[in-house]
Amino acid sequence: MERKNGNSKNSDNPSEIAKDIKRFTDDSNYLSDRYSSLLSRYPSQWVAVFNKRVQANHKDLEKLLSVLDKKKLPRGKVVIEFLDTEQHVLVL
Amino acid sequence: MLIGNYRYGRPYLRCGIRIPRLHIKGDVDFLVDTGSDVTFLMPKDVLKFGIDYESFSNSDETESTGAGGSFSNYVENATLIFLDSENKLYDYNIEIQIPKYDVGNRSLPSLLGRNIIDRWDMYYKPTSKILTFDVLSWDRVILIK
Numbered sequence: 001m002e003r004k005n006g007n008s009k010n011s012d013n014p015s016e017i018a019k020d021i022k023r024f025t026d027d028s029n030y031l032s033d034r035y036s037s038l039l040s041r042y043p044s045q046w047v048a049v050f051n052k053r054v055q056a057n058h059k060d061l062e063k064l065l066s067v068l069d070k071k072k073l074p075r076g077k078v079v080i081e082f083l084d085t086e087q088h089v090l091v092l
Numbered sequence: 093m094l095i096g097n098y099r100y101g102r103p104y105l106r107c108g109i110r111i112p113r114l115h116i117k118g119d120v121d122f123l124v125d126t127g128s129d130v131t132f133l134m135p136k137d138v139l140k141f142g143i144d145y146e147s148f149s150n151s152d153e154t155e156s157t158g159a160g161g162s163f164s165n166y167v168e169n170a171t172l173i174f175l176d177s178e179n180k181l182y183d184y185n186i187e188i189q190i191p192k193y194d195v196g197n198r199s200l201p202s203l204l205g206r207n208i209i210d211r212w213d214m215y216y217k218p219t220s221k222i223l224t225f226d227v228l229s230w231d232r233v234i235l236i237k
Contacts, residue, residue, distance in 0.1 A: 024119035032099040076118025
């Protein structure tokens with residue numbers, strides 16, 4: 001079975017795993033640090049961040065994922081977030 | 093030491109994830125949730141990995157209770173992989189809970205629960221935007237050279 005998650009032959013190599021986690025952390029920090037400005041630019045939309053860039057945005061998650069597939073980005077390694085203008089209170 | 097951060101005031105920590113039965117290999121941004129007994133992979137991330145919910149038709153199920161009431165989860169064996177500031181990879185083998193898809197939970201973040209957090213000491217200082225974890229135990233550790 002093949003998943004659209006960006007697996008590579010070396011994905012079980014510890015150095016590659018560490019490299020992926022570092023990049024994912026950088027992308028997540030990029031999103032966190034710019035949350036307010038991204039919220040203004042992409043209100044009530046899903047955004048996908050990879051290599052410290054917003055690679056796609058869309059109001060529909062499935063369509064956003066399709067864009068990532070078309071761009072051949074490894075979506076399992078992409079930071080995806082819904083920028084919610086209503087900022088619901090989370091009680092988890 | 094593991095280093096997290098804050099997004100819209102909420103504490104996050106990211107890691108690698110492996111779910112062998114579903115051939116999942118990737119990375120997840122977890123909301124750190126000390127109020128959760130277990131760890132949840134939410135629909136947003138399930139869809140990101142391209143998992144069809146029909147894949148869970150033979151999975152074990154559990155019931156959970158939260159502020160929103162009771163809900164059902166699928167259960168899968170997973171490994172979470174955390175990278176510390178000294179370039180060590182820490183593996184944790186857990187049963188991860190996967191809530192059934194619902195319009196109301198599709199934008200919620202995945203939750204890192206106490207089945208992982210209790211194996212660390214956490215330093216939580218949101219006023220200074222500091223979020224760190226000292227690792228106390230693990231299932232496997234690898235030092236990256």
